[in-house]
Amino acid sequence: MRRRLLREINATVHGADLHLERYDRPPGDPGLFGASSVVWRVHEHPAGMLVGGFAALMLQSLHPVAMRAVAEHSDFRTDPTGRLHRTARFVSTTTLGSSAAAEAAIAEVRRIHRFVRGFDAAGRPYRADDPELLCWVHTAEVSCFLLGHQVFAGRGRLSGDECDAYLAQVVLIGELLGADGIPGSRAALAxxxxxxxxxxxxxxxxxxxxxxxxxxxxTRRERLAVRILTNAAVGLLPGWARTELGIRRSWAVRRLWDRPQARLLGAVMVWACGLSPIRAAAHARANAGARTAG
Structure with a gap:
């Protein structure tokens, strides 16, 4: 049962091919952050990342220019599953992947961004590689990842200093993508x-x-799981964002119904993902040098 659930989760989030070659070699390579980093700790929690990821997509959609670029240049309408897979692969590769794999993933996104250009609703030109636009996309994403972790990690919640460390560490990805002015602490984020x-x-x-x-x-089961997670994601959004998106779910529903359901589903996901081949490959690669030295 555990392995079957893991296969279903991986197929839904990453697709049929996990591309383990991005994670299992070369031995001793820590990747961009290393196994002891706060980034690995946050990004290895499946429930926090999925709920946070759904919240991030909703929050990002409130930036008119970012949404215009997505609407005009993305296939999210015709291939939403493929879009989810590509986003999840990028996040997992840049976090847990080898240094070379992470750098290649970032280079590919930068290459694609060079061709994403157009005009906003007011007729002003936009481009996906604009440093300020990239800062928004990055900041909305990682702030929701962090909040998702804090809500669903239970005893694994980060301290205040660890939250600041997470935000400071993930600045690296945004800067490598070309973003400027990325907040690297909770105070700067606010x-x-x-x-x-x-x-x-x-x-x-x-x-x-x-x-x-x-x-x-x-499938019916996949739709039910996603509905539970997206309902919980709504609860991570600030009130003004829910109002902008026309989402009306009372505090009682969000806290006493949505969040407990997502925590239960999240516990099942954490149990199943304890066998994650991606995590196993990444840790084996990153820790290989330490074992050899010992």
Whole structure:
């Protein structure tokens, strides 16, 4: 049962091919962060990452320029599963993958971004490799990953200093992608979000993203799991974001129904993902040098 659940989770999130060659070699390579980093600790928690990831997609959709670029250049409508797989692979590769694999994944995204250009609703030009736009996408994503971890990790919650360390460490990925001005602490994050709040608003594409996420799934069981996780993701969003997206779920429903359901599902996922071949390969690679030296 445990292995079957793990296969289903991996197939849903990563696709049929896990590309373990990105994680299992060369021996002793720590990757961009290393096995003892706070980044590995946060990104290895499946429930926190999935709930945080869904919240991030909703929050990111409130940036009109970012959403315009996605609407005009992404296949999220025609191939939502493929879009999810590519996003999950990028996050796992840049976090747990070898240094070469992480750098190759980042280089590929930068190559694609060079061709993503257009005009916003006001007729102003935009480009996906704009440093400020990249800062928004990165910051919205990692802030939701961190919040997802803090809500669903139980006793594995980070201390305040560890939260700051996480934000400081993941700045590296944003900077390698070309972002500028990335907040590297909780204080800087709060200041950044307050500063960009006036630029954020929903539009037809934002509402479409929310509807697509909440209805995602190829099977009845997958749709049920995604609905539980996306309901919990709604609870991670600030109140103004829920209002912008037209989501009306009371505090009682979010805290007393959505979150307990997601915690139960998350516990099952953590139990199943204890056998994750990606995690096993990454730890074996990163720890190989230490074993040899010992």
């Amino acid at each position: 200041e950044y979000l307050a500063r960009v709040r006036g630029e954020l608003r929903s539009g037809p594409e934002s509402l479409e993203v929310v509807a697509l996420l909440r209805g995602f799934g190829r």
